[in-house]
Amino acid sequence: MYWPGLYGSYxxxxxxxxxxNTDLQISALTVPDVTRAALSSPSSEFKRPLASLSFSANYFLTGLNPFWMKLTNLLIHLLNGVLTYTLALALIRNASSHTATTSNARDPRWIALWISAAWLLLPINLTAVLYVVQRMESLANLFVLLGLVGYVHARQQMQTSNQGFVAAVGSLLLASSLGLLSKETAVMTPLYAATIEWALFGARSANQRRDYRIIALFLIVLAIPLVIGLIWQLPRLLNSGAWANRNFDLPQRLLTEARIVVDYIHWTLLPTPKALSFYHDDYLVSTGWLKPWTTLLCAFILAALTALVIGLRKRAPLISLGLGLFLGGQLLTATILPLELVYEHRNYFASFGLLLALIPLLTAGSEHLPAASARYILLGGLLSLWAVVTISTASAWGSPLILSQTLAERAPNSPRAQYGLGYTYIVLSKYDRHSSFTTAAYAPLEKAMRLPNASILPEQALIMMNARMQQPIKIEWWDSLAAKLKARKASSQDEGSLEALAKCAEKAECIFDQGPMLQAFLAALSHPYPSARLLAIYGTYAWNVMGDRTLGEKMLAEAVALAPSQTPYRITLAKMLILQGRKNDADQEIAKLELLNLGGRLNADMAALRSLPETP
Incomplete structure (x- = not known):
């Protein structure tokens, strides 16, 4: 079902x-190259080195061909399917051992198989497979699942022989550590394990007495880190500056996420192609309990689900556990962190919880629940629905043009979806002014430009397209770009757009006036606390295009001061100093680079700096 989607693009x-990301694209397995690749991810301060190395391995073996990248993702997904089967089987057997609600009339292996098969088919999990970069999510969850399987089996051993505590601790610590090397979501492993412990084991030993080792374990790996994390993050999150580049604040985010989490349930169990639109930047922000009114309703639904988690723990532990795992899976990405509001791949693990709660009900023996035939028909219908939506969506992902058109149709008010369609037309046009794709690109890009909360990506695409084709650039595109940068703090997409324009000008591929570009930079820098990346982009543009060496050096020095561990800024600053004949100052920067030269990853950069001629 996924196979057609493997032929798509990035x-x-x-x-x-x-x-x-050229640092990722290694041609030799040397220590410096591998180290540089491992630390190349721009997505996170933690760099996610294991995921980055997996992308590098793909590149080393097969280049940038997206087919092999996507196939690797699919193999990881299949491996995770095996792990969901193993985990589901262990959980079902444990639940069956101390309640009659879970039927003994059905082989637990079949129930676990249905859960795993359904999870593999779920359309909401598609982006973790075909969206290449979200290997970070699936790879992190591979270790999450391994850790939980190890923990549950260790706890089973403790229930019979009072041995296995070391294995339980090792499973949690090793899984969390390795998972964090792929993505931060692996930090949730102890919470999932604690939920399983609460629902099935009750922190009791083989003689059914309270096992204080388990309580101490979760105090150390869950409660204390949680308190430390809150103490560390809350002051920043309560500062309005943390939300400056979002179109919502903390209370609005919490209200909106109540609706989003309920939508996730709908999108998981009863998905529609329109709902699974990939781009959700047009999601309506809740500004009050009744704005929209579904905010309050969804808050009640979540409260009811939480009550079910607590109330069904003894009578129906699998339902309690499944709902608990689903809700627990939302605590990192759907609460107080200033992340984007909606992403389907955030349910990669959480969807397993919903299936764990639902499918045992649909497959239980008739002596426990009525209407067995109706339940099997319902299960068959759900599996068919999931399969149809997954294969139809995967087929669209197999063609960049069809995918862009499909996503733009599914989300007509999404700036990103409309931009994506326009960008695809630009790629297909190959900057030929006479191409029909060139003509087609203008409408979706100008539509995206005017949609609420749009970044400057559409304006950037329009300006670069016309500049590269030596066509007139509309002043309204520059005005719209500057107005957006003036109205709000630049987002990472805005900064990326400015960087693309600056590099295009630096390479002389884009010819446009410096005045509008300067106004764009000044608008972006008018907000307090500009990012190091924005300062570096402006400084490089000032040096290379405007010819203002003083301004360029000043901006790079500020960027280095803000982000001293970001080596590209320090390398650029050292180069500027050398080219101005200030060897002593440059040597100081190179000495600091030496301290950051882990595994020799900066050897080539420093050699290039030392070979530069001084031009006072």
Whole structure:
């Protein structure tokens, strides 16, 4: 079912993380190259080195061909399917051992198989497979699942022989550590394990007495880190500056996420192609309990589900556990962190919880629940629905043009979806002014430009397209770009757009006036606390295009001061100093680079700096 989608192309965040990430694209297995690749991810301060190395391995073996990248993702998904089967089987057997609600009339292996098969088919999990960069999510969850399987089996051993505590601790610590090397979501492993412990084991030993080792374990790996994390993050999150580049604040985010989490349930169990639109930047923000009114309703639904988690723990532990795992899976990405509001791949693990709650009900023996035939028909209908939506969506992902057209149709008010369609037309046009794709690109890009909360990506695409084709650039595109940068703090997409325009001008591929570009930079820098990346982009543009060496050096020095561990800024600053004949100052920067030269990853950069001629 996924096979047609393997023939598609890269999309959205694949470009900064993989396609345009030259540090990732290694040609030799040397320690410096591998180290540089491992630390190349621009998506996170933690760099996600294991996921980055997996992309590098793909590149080393097969280049940038997206087919092999996507096939690797599919194999990881299949392996995770095996792990969901193993985990589901262990959980079902444990639940069956101390309640009659879970039927003994059905072989637990069949129930686990249905859960795993359904999870593999779920359309909401498609982006974790075909969206290449979200290997970070699936790879992290591979270790999450391994850790939970190890923990449950260790706890089973403790129930019979009072041995296995070391294995339980090791499973959680090793899984969390390895998972974090792929994506931060693996930090949820102890919470999932604690939920399983609460629902099935009750922190009791083989003689049914309270096992204080288990309580101490979760105090150390869950409660204490949680408190430390809140103490560390809350002051920043309560500062309005943390939300400056979002179109919502903390209370609005919490209200909106209540609706989003309920939508996730709908999109998981009863998905529609329109709902699974990939781009959700047009999602309506809740500004009050009744704005929209579904906010309050969804808050009640979540409260009711939480009550079910607590109330059904003894009578129906699998339902309690499944709902608990689903809700727990939302705590990192759907609460107080200033992340984007909606992404389907955030349910990669959480969807397993919903299936764990639902499918045992649909497959239970008739002596426990009525209407067995109706339940099997319902299960068959759900599996068919999931299969149809997955294969139809995967087929669209197999063609960049069809996918862009499909996503733009599914989300007509999404700036990203409309931009994606326009960008696809630009790629297909190959900057030929006479191409029909060139003509087609203008409408979706100008539509995206005017939609609420749009970034400056559409304006950037329009300006670059016309500049490269030596066509007139509309002043309204520059005005719209500057107005957006003036109205709000630049987002990462805005900064990426400015960087693309600056590089295009630096390479002389785009010819346009410096005045509008300067106004764009000044608008972006008018907000407090500009990012190091924005300062570096402006400084490089000032040096290379405007010819203002003083301004260029000043901006790079500020960027280095803000982000001293970001080596590209320090390398650029050192180069500027050398080219001005200030060897002593440059040597100081190179000495600091030496301290950051882990595994020799900066050897080539420093050698290039030392070979530069001084031009006072």
């Amino acid at each position: 999309l959205f965040d694949d470009y900064p993380n993989i396609v345009n």
